[in-house]
Amino acid sequence: xxxxxxxxxxxxxxxxxxxxxxxxxxxxxxxxxxxxxxxxxxxxxxxxxxxxxxxxxxxxxxxxxxxxxxxxxxxxxxxxxxxxxxxxxxxxxxxxxxxxxxxxxxxxxxxxxxxxxxxxxxxxxxxxxxxxxxxxxxxxxxxxxxxxxxxxxxxxxxxxxxxxxxxxxxxxxxxxxxxxxxxxxxxxxxxxxxxxxxxxxxxxxxxxxxxxxxxxxxxxxxxxxxxxxxxxxxxxxxxxxxxxxxxxxxxxxxxxxxxxxxxxxxxxxxxxxxxxxxxxxxxxxxxxxxxxxxxxxxxxxxxxxxxxxxxxxxxxxxxxxxxxxxxxxxxxxxxxxxxxxxxxxxxxxxxxxxxxxxxxxxxxxxxxxxxxxxxxxxxxxxxxxxxxxxxxxxxxxxxxxxxxxxxxxxxxxxxxxxxxxxxxxxxxxxxxxxxxxxxxxxxxxxxxxxxxxxxxxxxxxxxxxxxxxxxxxxxxxxxxxxxxxxxxxxxxxxxxxxxxxxxxxxxxxxxxxxxxxxxxxx
Numbered sequence: 001x002x003x004x005x006x007x008x009x010x011x012x013x014x015x016x017x018x019x020x021x022x023x024x025x026x027x028x029x030x031x032x033x034x035x036x037x038x039x040x041x042x043x044x045x046x047x048x049x050x051x052x053x054x055x056x057x058x059x060x061x062x063x064x065x066x067x068x069x070x071x072x073x074x075x076x077x078x079x080x081x082x083x084x085x086x087x088x089x090x091x092x093x094x095x096x097x098x099x100x101x102x103x104x105x106x107x108x109x110x111x112x113x114x115x116x117x118x119x120x121x122x123x124x125x126x127x128x129x130x131x132x133x134x135x136x137x138x139x140x141x142x143x144x145x146x147x148x149x150x151x152x153x154x155x156x157x158x159x160x161x162x163x164x165x166x167x168x169x170x171x172x173x174x175x176x177x178x179x180x181x182x183x184x185x186x187x188x189x190x191x192x193x194x195x196x197x198x199x200x201x202x203x204x205x206x207x208x209x210x211x212x213x214x215x216x217x218x219x220x221x222x223x224x225x226x227x228x229x230x231x232x233x234x235x236x237x238x239x240x241x242x243x244x245x246x247x248x249x250x251x252x253x254x255x256x257x258x259x260x261x262x263x264x265x266x267x268x269x270x271x272x273x274x275x276x277x278x279x280x281x282x283x284x285x286x287x288x289x290x291x292x293x294x295x296x297x298x299x300x301x302x303x304x305x306x307x308x309x310x311x312x313x314x315x316x317x318x319x320x321x322x323x324x325x326x327x328x329x330x331x332x333x334x335x336x337x338x339x340x341x342x343x344x345x346x347x348x349x350x351x352x353x354x355x356x357x358x359x360x361x362x363x364x365x366x367x368x369x370x371x372x373x374x375x376x377x378x379x380x381x382x383x384x385x386x387x388x389x390x391x392x393x394x395x396x397x398x399x400x401x402x403x404x405x406x407x408x409x410x411x412x413x414x415x416x417x418x419x420x421x422x423x424x425x426x427x428x429x430x431x432x433x434x435x436x437x438x439x440x441x442x443x444x445x446x447x448x449x450x451x452x453x454x455x456x457x458x459x460x461x462x463x464x465x466x467x468x469x470x471x472x473x474x475x476x477x478x479x480x481x482x483x484x485x486x487x488x489x490x491x492x493x494x495x496x497x498x499x500x501x502x503x504x505x506x507x508x509x510x511x512x513x514x515x516x517x518x519x520x521x522x
Contacts, residue, residue, distance in 0.1 A: 021128070025093055025100045025121055028128045033088045033104065035072070039080050044072040047130050049122065054133035057115060068130070085109055098123035112449065112522070113137040142521075149451045150520040151484055156188055156504070160512035164297075164493055165236045165442060167249075171500050175249065178512070179233035179493075180206075183251065185274055186514075198276035200267055204232035204256035204292065217317040218291045228292070231312075232262060235297030235370075240342060241305055247271045248342070250282070252297040252309065261288035264295045264311045268342070282344035283360070285311045285333040293368075294386075298442075300372035302339075303379045306347055308362070308397070309338040310369040310383065318388070318406050318417035327365050327405045328422060330357035335405060337363040337383075337397060351400035365403035365427065371443040371494075372397075376456055378476070384440035384460065385430070387411035392438045393430035394460070396476060401428040432471070432478040439463035441508075442494030446470075448501020450519045461492030463508055468492055490515075 019027075028047050035043030048068035056071075058064030078084075085108070092103040100121040107114050120132040161181030168174050172188045175196070183196040206229040209219050232254035240248035247270045255265035266283040269276035285296075294312030302308055313327045313335035321327075327335025330353045339350055339362040346360050353361050371384035381397040391411020395403055404427040407419045411433075434440075443460040458471040458478070466489030472480045493508040503517040 021095050021100070021123070022093060025095060025102065025128045026090065028121065028130065029090050029093075029102055029104065029119070032130065033090075036075060036106075037084055037086060037088060039075045039078045039082055039084065041072040041074075041076045044075060045069060048072075048133075049124065049129040049131045052129075052131055052133070055135065057113075057135040057137040068133075100128065107140050109140065111137075112140055114140045147453075148521060149453055151451070151517050152520045153485065153488070153505075154516045154518065155513050156516050157186060157191060157193075157514040158511060160184075160506070160514065162233070162493075162508055162510065163506040163512040163514065164234060164508075165238075166494060166496050166504070166506060166514070167237050167239045168496075168498055169239070169243075171498055171502075175237045175239075176506070176514070177234040177237040177251065179235070179508075180229055180510075181234070183234060183237055188514075194274050196271070196274055196276055198269065198279065199251075200253070200255070200265075200279065202255045202257070202265075203234060204254035204260075204262040205229055206232075207260060207292070214290055215320075217315075217320050220316065230292035231295055232256075232292045235264075235295065236299040238299050238301070241301050249276065250299060250307065250342075252299050254292070254295050254297070255284070255288075257288050259288075259290075261290050262292065262295075263288045263314075264297055264309075266299065266307075266309055268344075280344065282307070283309060283338065283340060287333075289314055291316060296366070296369055298370045298372045298383065300374065300381065301342075302381055303374065305342070306339050307342055308372060308381060309340070310366060310372065311336050311338065312368040313366065313405065317415055318413045318419075319415050321406060321417075321419070323420055324422070325406050325419060327367065328402070328407065328425070330354065330361060330364065333358050335364065335366045336361055337366060337369070353400075362399060363397060363401045363403065365401075365405045365407075367391075367405040367409075370441045371460075373444045373458075375473070376445050376447055380476070382431070382443065382445075382458070384443050386439055387433075387437075388414050390434070390437055392434045392440050392462075394432040394440070394443075394458075394478070395428070395430050398428060402426060403428055403430075431476060432481075437464045438467055438469070440469075441492070442496070442506070444495045444497055446497060446503060448497060448503065450501060450503065450517075450522055459495045459503065461495045461505060463491050463493065466490045466492060468495070468505070 032047035052068040056064045088106045091105050094101045102119045104117040116136045118134045121128050122131045162179040164179040165177045176184045185194045208227045209223045211224045235252040238250040249271045252266045254262050256262040264285040269279045293316045296310035296312035298310040326332045338360040340360045368386040369383050385393040389412040391409045408427045440460050446454045446457050460469040468484045470482045471478050491508045494506040505515040507513045
């Protein structure tokens with residue numbers, strides 16, 4: 001028996017020694033590959049000469065290095081034998097005496113990269129060991145069908161009460177403002193939701209409508225006896241640009257007085273332990289009026305760190321306007337865009353509308369604007385605008401501009417209203433308008449790795465018929481428009497991109513949802 005084992009051992013040694021250097025180098029490389037593919041740190045370590053220095057891919061302008069032992073330890077985190085999705089193959093081996101040079105190609109779909117390991121090997125005491133490793137990377141080449149984005153929706157959070165807006169504290173921790181509910185802090189991983197305390201008590205809520213108590217047109221007669229909030233409630237929740245340091249949160253909402261008349265209001269508070277403290281009123285779009293329509297409420301911090309606020313004209317029917325329409329009257333706060341400092345004070349470089357104009361005025365002629373976003377290259381502020389019968393628009397915000405409502409519209413009126421001409425008025429035309437009713441709301445420019453073909457495109461959700469649009473822009477113009485999810489429409493209030501480039505949607509429903517849009521072809 002001992003003789004048989006001795007013969008087998010000697011035969012094995014002869015076979016190993018009989019292997020060519022090319023075969024031995026290949027064996028070492030495969031030992032390394034198997035270790036990385038199936039989480040065997042010992043197999044990886046045995047492929048290297050002890051304490052070998054390697055340089056891993058970390059971008060083209062940096063060098064990220066570690067020892068072979070540190071690298072092998074990375075593969076001890078998962079259970080041994082569990083395959084990783086990183087197909088690898090040897091693409092080149094070149095041997096010169098006791099030194100070899102080799103290339104390994106590694107695809108890691110999770111990162112979207114094809115990595116090229118460049119390896120230097122040395123024959124030491126009859127064994128080939130890796131003595132140096134450097135890695136480069138390029139995007140994984142895709143088949144033609146994989147180059148076409150395939151957006152898919154996945155519900156992350158449900159049972160939200162008509163969510164209106166969302167702000168990312170970080171990639172998993174968000175604030176969500178529910179129009180008919182409250183302001184929530186939600187963990188997107190654990191799904192835990194916490195109601196923020198310390199909110200103002202004067203938020204406008206649903207009322208039972210008695211049209212006989214109001215001037216004709218404040219509420220359509222068809223709403224008599226119904227109870228509803230319509231456009232009232234919580235609107236935009238927005239973090240201060242320096243939130244990490246000051247913890248300031250800004251909220252716009254419909255505020256009501258004792259007579260249950262209402263208007264658009266903006267407050268600021270400090271978020272501490274899920275409690276809003278140090279509340280300060282920054283802006284009130286007086287006068288308070290009856291009716292629950294067209295508050296606006298969109299907010300954004302511009303590249304100049306100023307706070308921009310949209311306020312709707314508040315009229316359901318156009319004939320409710322006086323001879324000089326409220327959106328055209330610089331003495332009236334309704335139907336405007338405002339620019340203020342974060343503390344509520346007025347910037348000295350705002351447009352000059354005259355001494356009688358309301359403070360903070362930046363642009364006029366607005367009907368009902370809710371969505372604001374910043375172009376990633378020009379840094380212009382783009383905003384969406386609701387029309388009546390058609391007339392939905394996209395505009396670029398300009399200091400001192402007059403966007404025309406109600407004297408100029410790309411749609412029609414709800415009645416036979418004919419506004420009186422305003423002498424010497426100059427109106428700014430929209431960048432884009434639809435030939436159908438969309439009711440565009442919380443738009444955003446896309447930037448992320450999930451849909452690389454969409455980078456720089458405008459994502460515009462619509463309340464009407466649940467439309468969602470992807471629009472390509474060039475030189476401040478819309479050059480193409482694609483409607484997404486035509487066969488699966490849902491009423492959408494807000495589109496937002498996370499800090500890491502993930503696209504989310506908020507649906508405007510009683511059972512509102514936060515939806516993640518991902519690329520099935522990624």
